[in-house]
Amino acid sequence: MTVRRIMGTEIEYGISVPGQPGANPMVTSSQIVNAYAARPELSKGGRARWDYEEETPLRDARGFTYTGALYDPAENLADEDSGLANVILTNGARLYVDHAHPEYSTPEVTNPREIVLFDKAGEMTMAEAALRAAHTPGIGPINLYKNNTDNKGASYGAHENYLMSRQTPFADIVAHFTPFLVTRQVFAGAGRIGIGQDASEHRYQISQRADFFEVEVGLETTLKRPIINTRDEPHADAERYRRLHVIIGDANLAEHATFLKTGTASIVLAMIESGAFDGSLGIAEPVAELRAVSHDPTLTHKIELRNGKRLTAVELQQSILEQAEAYCGADADPDTREVLDLWAYVLDALARDPMELADMLDWPAKLSLLDRYRQRENLDWGAAKLQAIDLQYHDVRPEKGLYHRLVARGKMKRLLTDTEIINAMTEPPADTRAFFRGRCLSRYPSEVVAASWDSVIFDVGADSLVRVPMMEPEKGTKAHVGELFERCEAAKDLLDVITAD
Amino acid sequence: MAAKDSGGQSQSQRSRQEADAETTEAAVDPEIAERHEAMTEEVDDLLDEIDEVLETNSEEFVRSFVQKGGQ
Numbered sequence: 001m002t003v004r005r006i007m008g009t010e011i012e013y014g015i016s017v018p019g020q021p022g023a024n025p026m027v028t029s030s031q032i033v034n035a036y037a038a039r040p041e042l043s044k045g046g047r048a049r050w051d052y053e054e055e056t057p058l059r060d061a062r063g064f065t066y067t068g069a070l071y072d073p074a075e076n077l078a079d080e081d082s083g084l085a086n087v088i089l090t091n092g093a094r095l096y097v098d099h100a101h102p103e104y105s106t107p108e109v110t111n112p113r114e115i116v117l118f119d120k121a122g123e124m125t126m127a128e129a130a131l132r133a134a135h136t137p138g139i140g141p142i143n144l145y146k147n148n149t150d151n152k153g154a155s156y157g158a159h160e161n162y163l164m165s166r167q168t169p170f171a172d173i174v175a176h177f178t179p180f181l182v183t184r185q186v187f188a189g190a191g192r193i194g195i196g197q198d199a200s201e202h203r204y205q206i207s208q209r210a211d212f213f214e215v216e217v218g219l220e221t222t223l224k225r226p227i228i229n230t231r232d233e234p235h236a237d238a239e240r241y242r243r244l245h246v247i248i249g250d251a252n253l254a255e256h257a258t259f260l261k262t263g264t265a266s267i268v269l270a271m272i273e274s275g276a277f278d279g280s281l282g283i284a285e286p287v288a289e290l291r292a293v294s295h296d297p298t299l300t301h302k303i304e305l306r307n308g309k310r311l312t313a314v315e316l317q318q319s320i321l322e323q324a325e326a327y328c329g330a331d332a333d334p335d336t337r338e339v340l341d342l343w344a345y346v347l348d349a350l351a352r353d354p355m356e357l358a359d360m361l362d363w364p365a366k367l368s369l370l371d372r373y374r375q376r377e378n379l380d381w382g383a384a385k386l387q388a389i390d391l392q393y394h395d396v397r398p399e400k401g402l403y404h405r406l407v408a409r410g411k412m413k414r415l416l417t418d419t420e421i422i423n424a425m426t427e428p429p430a431d432t433r434a435f436f437r438g439r440c441l442s443r444y445p446s447e448v449v450a451a452s453w454d455s456v457i458f459d460v461g462a463d464s465l466v467r468v469p470m471m472e473p474e475k476g477t478k479a480h481v482g483e484l485f486e487r488c489e490a491a492k493d494l495l496d497v498i499t500a501d
Numbered sequence: 502m503a504a505k506d507s508g509g510q511s512q513s514q515r516s517r518q519e520a521d522a523e524t525t526e527a528a529v530d531p532e533i534a535e536r537h538e539a540m541t542e543e544v545d546d547l548l549d550e551i552d553e554v555l556e557t558n559s560e561e562f563v564r565s566f567v568q569k570g571g572q
Binding site for chain 1: 544545547548550551554555556559560562563564565566567568569570571572
């Protein structure tokens, strides 16, 4: 049993032009993406486009299938025709415009620490993109916020993806993952002033997203949002894998929050895959309880289970943790152990006093700031100043964002150094196919005409383009192909080696 | 991984408890008073910094942050 699996996050950032609330967000989001694309390592060749082609099954043991066949780019390389900017980064991530927001999708990684690393690299990428945009003639300042709502009725996502076994019945995921998702906000919430989608009631709640979820299961992501999303698009061998698309999280600034959010999710999914849960934690009314938990920062609300029992969200999490400990036992590898230990530490602290975690998790950190400010200025929760603090906590600019100001004062615990994060803005993870994607882009920028999660397409001067599918996310790693990139001066050499095997 | 020191409220509570356990006689330990004062100053300092970096017109800033819905 391990926390290790293929995973990633995709975060839509809030975007605003000071003084121009009417600015077209599709245009400004494109300006952000294009400004970043002017970075030296991204502007060497022509810009690689996103490949939407559906995949063919795997043949090569390393994860490649050489197609060599005629390939019609016009059908699948659609982004630029739609006018929305897209750029594939040398770390294997994707920066693009989605639903009127700039979005950063991390490369595929294998563990929660790397999720934190690349999720934070995304944040720094956005900060740099905004800085570059501000220095582009004709473009004014554009501000970006890593949050999930404008407090006026709109919400935008912070999604997680977990690759799972196709064997696991979807009904098991619904039954056993729902209680976990409803309650994990006690450590994964990013905090928000305002109750209701339009924040009409002025109180602090734990989660940014809870009030925007309306059903238990479904395919939607933009309205009638479901706790469990049923999208089935594995970006990998569909016979073997399912990609569980989790849409119910908040965007976290705090490194420990992201670490715990994704690490615990991966452990719980591993337990579901091996049938470890008996269903005794089923919640009677998950949607209503999701909100009730979020609306109670004292963490005393009792959730009613289907079997009539009543537990607080922290107690329910403790029960999941106990089962995880029993399940992993002494076999937990170091990465898994690290998650289990932090999970236990955080739940104990939450049970005593959530404010003990004001230096580790987002919602207590923000609440602590707001409370002190509110007391000093004698404000009520509806005050514009407090709402401004709530919003500015999420500002990605190091000099303006209040999360970043806390970090600068040494008031937030970290898992990573800035140097590691800056490195991850350009360097791919070593142990997934993102390594192959990223290296192709940095090594052969002029020859890569397009890429996607499961393909890279080359133009090496032949009559047709060459498409290299990558249906196995754990292949194309540094161990598999690192040496090839050192050896092959040109993309053509690389393709010759791959196809000769 | 578990955290030891921390800022803000929790530290002030914890360090006060520790200090209480250590101190048996002195009603007002000057060291505690000093630490408490330092803590208060630090909080004030943080709130002052918020005032400095906060967007100038809070009402206008909050009102004009209007997003199109996303996923």
